[in-house]
Amino acid sequence: MRKTKLNELKSYIESISKMNSALELIYWDMQTKMPKKAIEQRSGIIEHISGEIFRMTTSDRMGELLDYFVHNIEGLSEKDKAIIKHARKEYDETKKIPEERYREFVIAQALSEGAWEEAKEKKDFEIFKPHLKRMIDFQREFVEYWGYKDNKYDTLLDKYEEGLTVKKLDKIFDELKNGIIKILNKIEKSGKQVNRDFLLGRFDKNSQEKFALFILNKMGYDLKAGRLDESMHPFTISFGNKDVRITTNYDNEDFTSALFSSIHEGGHGIFDQDVPDDLQRTGLDTSLSMSIHESQSRFYENILGRSKEFWEYFFPFAKYEFSEFKDISLEEFYEAINYVEPSLIRTEADELTYSIHIIIRYEIEKALINGDLDIDDVKEVWNRKYKDYLGVEPKNDSEGILQDIHWSDGSFGYFPSYALGNIYGAQMLHTMKKEYQGIYDDIRNGELGGIHMWLYENVHKYGAMYSPSEIIKNISNEDLSCKYFLDYLEKKYLSIYK
């Protein structure tokens, strides 16, 4: 009886997963290959399949099966428990909201996204403001349905990062903010000027692609189970561990743009390719939280990909492919790709100041969701925080509060994952260095398989079996702490900006 129900549930989850992969593939094609005129017909297909997935995920039968396992969970394997828990979370997230209100939210989302696009184009926050307010109101209402203890924002954080609370995050982010600002001040005082002019010029697209593929291959991203394509914004997408695709965007005039986004997405891609076969189509075939996924992409992009040891091996190949670097030394190149400059746009920020952009969004989201900040004041608060923390001021709303798409569809609670990824990554590095003798010699020789293996053993192979806090505890025997990330940043950047 229980066995039958379990099999039914798992096969139902498998069907949903297959439909999801179909949807992902249709989306990938839309972003990379679709002819221009197809957009409307494509939306029709996407809408239909999304509707089918929604119907399956929230069906009565799904509810019955999940309810059965509320009282019949004991004695199941750890994996089966995780499968059920994960399906339950997805089910509740939608089903606790009255259907009528959810439908209204979806319509409001669409209008809001449209308004955001227009507002960004016209650099006018006023166009987007009423929609942002509606998105916040919806989220506040949803939090009531979902329930919360201390802080309304906790519920939203928990969606993306199980168990995370404002109380914990305030502490971490305050420490991180102060630490980064301290380093930033020292950098400014150092007076050191780093030249990065040679990274800007004319870089052949085919050469950029060839070089990125060379690095991806060395990293361990499997091109027989993946592809690198071009899209407007880089992303990683998985249709199962044997088909995990990444994209990048080539900028003829900027050497670093496609390079580091390829390495970043490669880090995501390796993760999803590594999740074992027996977790495929169970709902556990990627990390449970965005932050752990992001820890992998940022580990590859920054900790590894912007390290001097990495370029000791790869810079000669860069010189071989791009004659622009023929008179540039490794040292000059290394400093240039780690150039620090407080700036306005999150996605273009350097490794050091990036997290400050996230913290600003976190502080604002938290206040908005808890009703501590009025919608009419939000733009002013945004601009002031940028001035206070980074010393820069947006000239218009598009390079300020309108820059990110996330708020337009009501994704609150998501931003912190980006900064958490940095912190997780550095904490992993700390343990990795202790356990992995000769890590830097291997990197210098372009041997990146040891790092890949370590991440596989400690992170990737678990898929979504464990929460981020379980994963980091298992690795480092302590809770998440930003001291490792701050140590790493201080050591790295104060040696460049002496």
Next chain:
Amino acid sequence: MRKTKLNELKSYIESISKMNSALELIYWDMQTKMPKKAIEQRSGIIEHISGEIFRMTTSDRMGELLDYFVHNIEGLSEKDKAIIKHARKEYDETKKIPEERYREFVIAQALSEGAWEEAKEKKDFEIFKPHLKRMIDFQREFVEYWGYKDNKYDTLLDKYEEGLTVKKLDKIFDELKNGIIKILNKIEKSGKQVNRDFLLGRFDKNSQEKFALFILNKMGYDLKAGRLDESMHPFTISFGNKDVRITTNYDNEDFTSALFSSIHEGGHGIFDQDVPDDLQRTGLDTSLSMSIHESQSRFYENILGRSKEFWEYFFPFAKYEFSEFKDISLEEFYEAINYVEPSLIRTEADELTYSIHIIIRYEIEKALINGDLDIDDVKEVWNRKYKDYLGVEPKNDSEGILQDIHWSDGSFGYFPSYALGNIYGAQMLHTMKKEYQGIYDDIRNGELGGIHMWLYENVHKYGAMYSPSEIIKNISNEDLSCKYFLDYLEKKYLSIYK
């Protein structure tokens, strides 16, 4: 009441069509972009979605709706009637077969396809023979469920070509066969040698692609609503009229291979791009029969694409792109691309002898389905017919009876469409020339818009609204006749082989 039911039926058909487009896209990706290791996971997705489509197409609700319209069809628009008729045909085709037997057939199909692949690889018909027998037995059994009047094979013909019967087709194909063999004999007697060595050499793939795209664009294939990609076997696939993709296969050593397959698929592509918006997602968004679709691809590939007028315009561009042709005259080129040689492989046959390959298959299929030919004799009959009609003999089974995939999944009745496409195309040309003054001047100037417009007005814009016989009657005021095709062949080939 009727209006509500009609809307429900149409919206149901629309949903099925969207799922079909999703499936087609997933298939396209598999053939063109999918990384190697993904094949098994991809099959899982395809199986699930095919299953869903099957479930929808044969659901009780679909049956109820269709049954309702058996007695409530009067007074509906011509279009609505066609939609219902088409859905009914699809429904009956499956539902008339007992579910259990259909399931067994699907399993047998899979085994048979596998056996065919192995047999072809090992050049041994014996491996495939028992599976071919099962496929024939299944089709004979299915014909009993579907019903038939005079001839069992009629029912299979009707699946692909509404209203076509053995009685009609015997007459047409006999005339065609005799006519072609007569021309072939004259060619042999002419003693004329055509040189085609310069078509074989080293042709850069990028140049081939560039040249194919140039021609496709001139033909009117819309690259903003389509793409040209590479796949093992060329095909055309539509996800709606705004996204119709074609593929080709580049052979470095043969100039004509990718060129003519691109033009061929372009002809299919133009058709599907042309079907009007109001027929999209109704089941009527492509031609009703394979033969009419094939008439378009063959019209572009052969009648237009292998005409001297066409190359009067395009040959200078071929010379510009491929230095191999610098000393070749238009006349030499024209003769080379129309080189006639009776051969063993259907897909590589020239325009003149191609139809003979089809007629051989037709004669064998007809006899097998009617029980007039024993499975143990089929190989011998195949080889004898090739000897009798074309004067060639297979050295092994792979270049003989095992060459085509069609029989391995039980697709009997399909082959004739290919030859019918040639006949329809020539009959259309006959009327087109009468109605379109200056057609050859336009072709000589690379102005192919007039031909496109004529085909749109007479064929494409109707989608699947009319049967092939209605379409050709509407165009030419007479029934299908192979005299136009034979006249065309005789005039063309006897002027080359004087």
